[in-house]
Amino acid sequence: MPELPEVETVRRTLEHKILGHKIQKTNVLYPRLLQNVDETELADALKGRYFTKLARKGKYLITHLDSDAKLVIHLRMTGQLTATQGLETPLEKHTSLQIHFEDELELRLVDQRKFATLHLVYNSEFVGIKGLAQMGVEPLDESFTPQYLKEQLEGRRAAVKSVLLDQRRIGGLGNIYADESLFRSGIFPGKPAGSLTINEIQKLHTAIENVISEAIRHRGTSFRDYVDGDGQQGSFQARLQVYGKEGDVCQVCGQIIARMKIAGRSSYYCADCQG
DNA sequence: AAAACCGCCTGTCGGC
DNA sequence: TGCCGACAGGCGGTTT
Numbered sequence: 001m002p003e004l005p006e007v008e009t010v011r012r013t014l015e016h017k018i019l020g021h022k023i024q025k026t027n028v029l030y031p032r033l034l035q036n037v038d039e040t041e042l043a044d045a046l047k048g049r050y051f052t053k054l055a056r057k058g059k060y061l062i063t064h065l066d067s068d069a070k071l072v073i074h075l076r077m078t079g080q081l082t083a084t085q086g087l088e089t090p091l092e093k094h095t096s097l098q099i100h101f102e103d104e105l106e107l108r109l110v111d112q113r114k115f116a117t118l119h120l121v122y123n124s125e126f127v128g129i130k131g132l133a134q135m136g137v138e139p140l141d142e143s144f145t146p147q148y149l150k151e152q153l154e155g156r157r158a159a160v161k162s163v164l165l166d167q168r169r170i171g172g173l174g175n176i177y178a179d180e181s182l183f184r185s186g187i188f189p190g191k192p193a194g195s196l197t198i199n200e201i202q203k204l205h206t207a208i209e210n211v212i213s214e215a216i217r218h219r220g221t222s223f224r225d226y227v228d229g230d231g232q233q234g235s236f237q238a239r240l241q242v243y244g245k246e247g248d249v250c251q252v253c254g255q256i257i258a259r260m261k262i263a264g265r266s267s268y269y270c271a272d273c274q275g
Numbered sequence: 276a277a278a279a280c281c282g283c284c285t286g287t288c289g290g291c
Numbered sequence: 292t293g294c295c296g297a298c299a300g301g302c303g304g305t306t307t
Contacts, residue, residue: 003300032283059301076301078285094285113284115301131302158278167302174300223300243300264279266298 002075004138004172005215006226006234007059010081013229014107015054017083018063021101022050030096030114036128037120045069045120046099058135058171068122072129076115078225083107112225131167138171139212146205153193153201160196161189162263164208173208176221176243179268181207183242188274189267190260214239242268 002010026043028034034042046065053064061081063071075081079096085105096116097109109116119129126132136152137144152169153160163169164178173181182189184207187200196204220226220234223244227233241251245268246259255272 006300074301076283077299111284112286113299113301115283117302156277162278165301176300221300226300265301 002059002220002226003174003177004059005177005212005236006220007056007061007075008216009220009228009234011054011056011061014081014083017229018105018107019051019054021103021105023047023099024102025100027098027100029098030111032114033096033116033118035117035119042120057132058138058167060132070121072119072121072126072132074117076117078112079116080110080225080227081107082227082229082231134168135171136167136169139173139208146202149205150201153196156193158193159190159262160187160193161267163193165263165265172212175265176223176240177211177215179243180241181211183269183274184211186273189269190262242270244268
């Protein structure tokens with residue numbers, strides 16, 4: 001489901017709700033959620049503790065406890081992490097995890113496709129979580145410069161889009177924002193990464209920064225399942241220009257938006273604007 | 276090295 | 292109506 005703007009919105013909405021509440025009980029309904037820990041060990045690590053910080057790196061959420069432990073959660077395609085106060089919320093189908101706090105606050109993970117993952121780590125080292133340890137520079141990081149983007153693209157014959165989706169090169173971009181960034185910069189997603197001109201790299205760099213920061217400002221894209229930590233939808237779907245718009249008219253030139261598979265993912269583009 | 280392919284799951288949609 | 296395949300904000304492991 002979520003890309004960087006959605007995970008960041010979840011982080012912001014949950015942060016002020018869950019920090020400092022004492023954890024009473026943990027309930028794992030889908031054990032395969034747990035990657036490097038069993039239910040008993042997880043429950044023991046959480047009981048009586050409270051969260052001190054909620055961080056994000058790429059599409060990972062990192063919850064710090066008032067111990068040397070941290071929970072690392074990845075929502076993958078359909079994971080929804082929400083916090084609700086009170087006992088009245090009925091259990092949704094596909095609930096994977098409940099963390100109950102002493103004051104009837106509950107943190108809940110609902111995940112229709114069950115791809116979400118949870119690791120328990122005991123220091124700042126994330127070596128056991130490859131995707132986290134190898135995370136590339138994020139679009140809003142100050143070291144995400146046109147020069148950095150150029151270095152990631154040059155010499156590669158793979159489609160530029162597949163490089164944008166590679167989390168080891170750029171952290172946090174996914175299928176929606178890769179397509180939107182390529183549209184804004186007028187670059188065909190299947191163009192070989194190494195063949196981009198300096199001018200195109202500059203435009204792509206600006207487009208990525210702008211798309212990601214605008215999407216955060218609009219609290220993410222609720223195309224299908226995504227909700228934030230309050231269970232609320234985002235609004236960036238109203239601003240999408242190509243993603244999911246096959247057959248629609250391009251707002252810029254009037255051409256019909258096309259779709260093709262690139263790197264195994266549906267890719268939406270305007271054949272006129274993205275020559 | 277790097278790129279393609281498959282699997283993980285459940286649900287929805289469109290075509291026949 | 293129902294059956295069947297394609298597809299879905301992701302990514303890790305395996306094969307080529």
